[in-house]
Structures are given as structure tokens and as C-alpha cells.
Amino acid sequence: MRIFRIAIAGFGGVGRATANLLLSRRGRYRQVYGADVRLVAVCGSRSGLADAGGLEADRLSALTTGLSGADFVEASGADILIEAGPSDFRTGGPGLAYIRSALSAGHDTIVISKGALVHSGKQLRELAQGSGAMLKLSGAAAAALPTIDLIEHSLKGCEVLEIEGILNATTNYLLDAMTTKGLGFDAALHEAQQGGFAEADPSNDTEGWDTASKLLIIANFGLGADLTMVDLSVEGIQSVTGERIRTWRAEGVVPKLVGSLARVEGTFRGGVGIRTYPLTDPFANVRGKNKAIRITTDVMGETLAIGSGAEPLATAAAALKDLEHILAARITAPIQISERSS
Amino acid sequence: MRIFRIAIAGFGGVGRATANLLLSRRGRYRQVYGADVRLVAVCGSRSGLADAGGLEADRLSALTTGLSGADFVEASGADILIEAGPSDFRTGGPGLAYIRSALSAGHDTIVISKGALVHSGKQLRELAQGSGAMLKLSGAAAAALPTIDLIEHSLKGCEVLEIEGILNATTNYLLDAMTTKGLGFDAALHEAQQGGFAEADPSNDTEGWDTASKLLIIANFGLGADLTMVDLSVEGIQSVTGERIRTWRAEGVVPKLVGSLARVEGTFRGGVGIRTYPLTDPFANVRGKNKAIRITTDVMGETLAIGSGAEPLATAAAALKDLEHILAARITAPIQISERSS
Numbered sequence: 001m002r003i004f005r006i007a008i009a010g011f012g013g014v015g016r017a018t019a020n021l022l023l024s025r026r027g028r029y030r031q032v033y034g035a036d037v038r039l040v041a042v043c044g045s046r047s048g049l050a051d052a053g054g055l056e057a058d059r060l061s062a063l064t065t066g067l068s069g070a071d072f073v074e075a076s077g078a079d080i081l082i083e084a085g086p087s088d089f090r091t092g093g094p095g096l097a098y099i100r101s102a103l104s105a106g107h108d109t110i111v112i113s114k115g116a117l118v119h120s121g122k123q124l125r126e127l128a129q130g131s132g133a134m135l136k137l138s139g140a141a142a143a144a145l146p147t148i149d150l151i152e153h154s155l156k157g158c159e160v161l162e163i164e165g166i167l168n169a170t171t172n173y174l175l176d177a178m179t180t181k182g183l184g185f186d187a188a189l190h191e192a193q194q195g196g197f198a199e200a201d202p203s204n205d206t207e208g209w210d211t212a213s214k215l216l217i218i219a220n221f222g223l224g225a226d227l228t229m230v231d232l233s234v235e236g237i238q239s240v241t242g243e244r245i246r247t248w249r250a251e252g253v254v255p256k257l258v259g260s261l262a263r264v265e266g267t268f269r270g271g272v273g274i275r276t277y278p279l280t281d282p283f284a285n286v287r288g289k290n291k292a293i294r295i296t297t298d299v300m301g302e303t304l305a306i307g308s309g310a311e312p313l314a315t316a317a318a319a320l321k322d323l324e325h326i327l328a329a330r331i332t333a334p335i336q337i338s339e340r341s342s
Numbered sequence: 343m344r345i346f347r348i349a350i351a352g353f354g355g356v357g358r359a360t361a362n363l364l365l366s367r368r369g370r371y372r373q374v375y376g377a378d379v380r381l382v383a384v385c386g387s388r389s390g391l392a393d394a395g396g397l398e399a400d401r402l403s404a405l406t407t408g409l410s411g412a413d414f415v416e417a418s419g420a421d422i423l424i425e426a427g428p429s430d431f432r433t434g435g436p437g438l439a440y441i442r443s444a445l446s447a448g449h450d451t452i453v454i455s456k457g458a459l460v461h462s463g464k465q466l467r468e469l470a471q472g473s474g475a476m477l478k479l480s481g482a483a484a485a486a487l488p489t490i491d492l493i494e495h496s497l498k499g500c501e502v503l504e505i506e507g508i509l510n511a512t513t514n515y516l517l518d519a520m521t522t523k524g525l526g527f528d529a530a531l532h533e534a535q536q537g538g539f540a541e542a543d544p545s546n547d548t549e550g551w552d553t554a555s556k557l558l559i560i561a562n563f564g565l566g567a568d569l570t571m572v573d574l575s576v577e578g579i580q581s582v583t584g585e586r587i588r589t590w591r592a593e594g595v596v597p598k599l600v601g602s603l604a605r606v607e608g609t610f611r612g613g614v615g616i617r618t619y620p621l622t623d624p625f626a627n628v629r630g631k632n633k634a635i636r637i638t639t640d641v642m643g644e645t646l647a648i649g650s651g652a653e654p655l656a657t658a659a660a661a662l663k664d665l666e667h668i669l670a671a672r673i674t675a676p677i678q679i680s681e682r683s684s
Contacts, residue, residue: 153491158663303647
């Protein structure tokens with residue numbers, strides 16, 4: 001039985017959820033892929049743990065200070081990296097060093113945080129191509145909502161003409177609350193923060209940068225584009241007043257913060273901003289923290305997906321979907337159909 | 343450059359659309375997969391045409407009587423079969439013999455019609471496993487709407503708990519027209535038939551059998567179930583009165599003919615019948631000839647997809663998506679990311 005050694009860099013809520021889900025699925029990996037999957041290292045920014053024999057769940061609550069960094073992960077003998085650190089598209093975030101190191105060494109890499117992909121996507125793609133490593137990023141491209149999956153698998157062969165997506169859960173939650181209660185931005189944000197539905201500094205979400213980051217990742221990794229943040233016009237929801245909300249309600253339309261891409265003369269142009277939808281549009285009924293994408297192609301018309309997984313579990317599941325695609329590609333043995341569904 | 347020889351059996355609207363789309367994409371197959379894809383044979387129930395060097399579009403309007411049947415296709419030297427004949431789940435339809443012959447010979451097979459898959463799905467799956475042939479069926483499982491795709495690729499690793507789908511375009515069109523205009527079934531059907539939106543004998547659609555067929559294919563090929571038609575309770579829309587429609591409207595709900603599956607004690611139970619949805623449910627806004635599926639899993643919550651491709655092109659595109667998955671699997675050369683999107 002072939003052994004796959006996994007390291008998880010970034011060990012907050014998503015990293016921990018990924019570790020626990022991975023450990024709970026070891027029986028499945030054995031049965032479906034004939035793979036012995038071991039978690040050999042985890043680390044946060046300042047502490048970690050490694051064991052070449054494999055870590056069990058009960059050991060993950062006590063990390064050792066000082067065990068962290070790309071060299072620590074490399075020394076653990078891991079052959080697959082899952083990167084789940086905090087995201088910063090302006091610097092690439094702490095994930096960038098881990099991802100660079102893994103891809104350079106030819107290790108398949110699953111990226112959950114968006115920062116490094118937005119900051120250095122082209123370089124990372126080239127590193128992967130150069131070393132033969134697989135670079136997977138479902139968790140970064142809207143997590144449980146299928147986006148690049150749809151383009152690359154379900155719509156394979158079609159030419160994508162246009163994409164629009166409700167890609168950020170926090171802004172959708174806020175706009176939904178504003179619409180339902182007729183509130184302005186500040187009042188809705190205050191409520192959401194008190195309820196734990198928005199961060200203390202929500203600007204990455206509310207100013208549209210998180211949506212823009214996902215849009216760039218979809219464009220560059222799913223559509224072969226080569227866009228950077230400066231190519232996008234990015235507008236958030238922070239200037240939406242209660243009066244504007246009430247006007248939209250009176251008009252029978254629902255506002256959404258939408259990232260959009262359109263094919264123009266062989267390349268993609270895009271932006272982030274508010275669009276409004278009539279109540280008969282499925283986008284109008286994407287409620288709360290749900291997300292959605294609509295992809296228009298040349299021969300399959302419009303394909304729309306709506307995702308509603310609860311975090312951090314849904315993001316962990318997206319990363320481990322990537323892991324199964326890696327296992328399937330790296331193992332040559334055929335898979336029994338009857339086992340795939342179990 | 344590796345040559346792939348394609349035969350299309352069943353040459354009505356969908357078969358012809360598939361042929362033309364395939365011929366128009368030969369440049370793409372060369373560029374992305376390094377594959378020289380040739381259409382070497384086509385046939386309907388009584389006539390056909392074959393040329394080992396490859397058929398061009400202008401030759402497809404004049405078929406030769408007598409060139410038809412599984413032996414004709416086998417003699418053409420085709421190594422991939424696309425089956426696009428009429429569907430009959432009670433007998434397996436004319437496609438069954440073509441599919442059996444191709445799979446027995448180890449030829450990868452793309453099935454568009456549902457009949458053979460419902461009638462002899464288990465046998466066909468075993469034939470494919472025995473010979474090492476790939477059996478693909480996106481065109482049969484709701485065509486442009488991703489269904490098995492979502493389960494096998496986008497939700498990989500998740501346990502599917504429940505599925506509900508608006509899987510038949512004609513009944514959705516009829517229910518939509520009845521709801522919009524307050525008509526009973528007979529009046530709506532008469533209007534739809536006059537407009538060309540329903541067949542002269544619509545019973546396969548209106549009595550729920552088409553929905554049931556797609557549901558069985560999704561269950562058996564996507565979820566590893568082993569259901570037959572007698573395991574499903576199947577109800578259609580033929581008894582829906584104008585009065586019932588008006589009652590639903592007054593209650594603010596929208597009726598849909600839905601195929602549903604639920605995991606019960608490790609296996610799947612299912613049925614076809616009318617369910618009603620509030621206007622805030624995306625299912626309520628699946629209009630006209632669109633289709634939709636909602637898949638509930640253990641760790642990714644609900645994933646919903648809505649498809650709206652125009653026929654027969656969208657079904658042809660679904661079959662050729664299967665072809666690209668076959669090409670990708672059969673060709674070992676790596677694919678350039680920048681080419682995938684072109």
C-alpha cells in the first residue's frame with residue numbers, strides 16, 4: 001500500500017478542521033485508493049508537531065513552540081502540503097514561503113488561502129510545471145462552491161464567455177440583513193459584528209478585496225487569464241446607504257456584491273461591484289452566507305451553482321476533495337465504481 | 343499524433359449536432375490533447391456512412407441505405423462509440439446492441455440515450471469493467487446540467503445524503519405555463535404541442551418516466567446504488583388540475599416535478615412526484631425548459647446547480663465533454679494550463 005505523507009501549514013480553524021476530517025477519512029483512502037494517508041506534520045506561525053509515523057487527533061491540541069516554517073515542513077518528509085494560513089494578497093502572506101518550498105521540491109500542494117495565489121500565482125504555476133508537482137486550489141476559489149471545477153470538468157470543451165459570482169459570504173450576509181431590515185451599512189455591520197458574523201476589521205470583505213481575490217484565482221487558474229489586482233475595478237458595499245436599500249426594495253430588486261468576468265477580444269476583463277437582480281433570478285435568493293456562480297458558455301448556455309456549506313468544515317472538505325484528485329492521479333490502480341460512492 | 347476514431351450510432355437531431363460540434367473542435371483536440379480525432383462512421387436505424395480516413399460535415403447529409411447496426415460500426419474501425427439513438431427504458435432501445443458490442447470489444451463508449459442504461463445498466467457496467475473500456479453518460483444524466491459530475495468530481499469525498507432534481511424540461515415547461523396562466527394539464531399540453539414544446543405522445547415526460555430514468559442513472563452510476571424502475575414510486579403531472587394550480591398560487595408556492603433520492607440505512611430510496619417550493623427557494627425560479635439539481639452531503643451542505651442549455655446543442659456538448667475526459671485519460675502527455683481554457 002502506497003504511503004502519502006501530508007503536512008498542514010497554517011493551523012487555525014480551517015487547518016484544524018482539515019486535519020480532523022483527513023484523519024477521519026483514512027479508512028476511505030485505504031479502501032478507495034489503496035492509499036495509506038498519514039498526517040506527518042502540522043504547524044501554525046509559531047508552533048507545530050511532526051511524526052513520520054503519523055499524528056493522531058489527540059496529539060493536535062499540544063503543539064511545540066519553535067516547530068514552524070518551510071524548513072520544518074520539508075524536514076518532516078511530507079510529500080503533499082496543505083496550506084491553510086491567513087491570507088494576504090498584498091504580500092502573499094505566510095503561505096507563500098511554504099508553497100514555494102513544496103512546489104520547488106516537487107511536492108503536490110493544496111492551497112486554501114488566497115494571498116499567495118493572487119500575489120504570485122504565475123510564479124507558483126511555473127514552479128509547479130517545472131517540478132511536475134500538482135497545484136490544487138479548490139479551497140481558495142470559493143471553497144464548497146464549485147467554480148474552477150465547473151469550468152474544467154463539467155463544462156470541459158466549452159468556451160466560457162462570461163462569469164458572475166457572489167463569492168464572499170460576509171458581504172452577502174450583510175446585504176441580506178440590510179435588505180431584510182432596511183438598514184444602512186454601518187448599522188448592519190455593527191449588528192453582524194456583535195453576532196460574530198463579521199470580523200472586527202471587515203474591510204477585506206466589505207471593500208470587495210476578498211471577492212476580487214477569488215475572481216482573480218478563477219480567471220488565472222481556471223480560464224488561463226493573466227490578470228492582476230490592478231486590472232480589476234473593485235467596489236465594495238461600504239457606501240451603501242439605508243436609502244439606497246429602500247429604493248431597491250421598492251423597485252423589487254435585490255443587491256448583491258458580484259465579481260464578474262467577460263471575454264473581450266480573446267482576453268478577460270473583470271471587476272467587483274454591486275449588481276441588482278429581480279426576485280425571479282436565482283441570484284436574488286442566494287441568502288445569508290451562501291455563495292453562487294453563473295457561468296455562460298458558447299454551447300451549454302448558463303450554468304449556475306449555489307453553495308451553502310458551513311465553515312470551516314466545508315472549506316476543509318474542499319481541500320480534501322483536491323487531495324482525492326491528487327490520490328486518483330498518483331495511483332494507477334483502477335477504482336471500483338461501487339466504492340466511489342461509499 | 344495519436345488517432346482516435348469516433349462512430350456515432352443514432353443520427354437524429356442530437357447525433358447530428360454531436361457530429362458537427364465534434365468536427366468543429368478538431369483543432370482544439372489537436373492543440374490541447376495532441377489527438378487527431380476522426381469521425382469514421384455515423385448511422386441511423388436504416389442508413390449510414392463510414393470512411394476510415396474521416397468524414398467531413400458536407401458528406402453527412404447523404405447517408406447510404408443498409409449501412410447500420412453494431413456490426414457496421416465495429417467494421418468501421420472506430421475505437422470510441424457515441425450512442426445517440428432513441429431512448430426506450432422498457433426494452434433498452436436500439437442503443438443497447440451498439441453499446442454492448444462496443445464495450446465488449448473494449449471500446450470507450452459515450453451514451454446519450456437513457457434506455458439502455460436504465461434497462462441493462464448493471465450489465466453494461468460489468469462489460470466495461472471486464473474489458474477495461476470507459477463508459478461515460480453525461481448526455482443521459484440530464485445533459486448540460488451537471489449531475490454525476492458534481493457528485494464524482496466537485497463533491498468528491500463527501501457522503502451524499504439526499505438529492506432532488508428538476509430533471510425533465512418538458513414537464514417543467516408545462517408546469518411553468520400552467521402556473522403562469524392558471525391552466526389545467528390538458529389545456530397547457532395542447533398549447534405546448536401546438537408551439538412545438540411537447541411531443542405528440544408526451545407520456546414518457548408527463549407521466550414521470552423520463553425523470554425516473556435520469557434519477558436511476560444518477561443513483562446507479564453516480565452513487566453506486568442498484569435500483570430498478572420498480573424500486574421507485576413514479577407520479578407524473580397528468581392529473582394536475584387548474585384548481586390545484588390556483589390553490590398553490592394562492593399559497594405562494596410553485597409546483598415542480600421532482601426526482602428525489604435519500605440515503606436510508608446505507609442504501610438509496612427514491613421516487614418521482616410533485617413537490618412545491620416557496621418563491622424564495624431557487625427551485626421555484628427554475629423556469630421554462632431549465633433543469634436543476636440539489637445535492638445534500640455530510641460536510642459540504644447543499645450544492646445546487648441550474649442548467650439552461652438549448653437543445654440539441656447542449657446535449658451534444660455534454661457528450662463531447664465526456665469525449666474530452668476520455669482523451670485526457672487515454673493520453674499520457676501533460677496538458678498546458680494555458681491551453682485548457684482556449
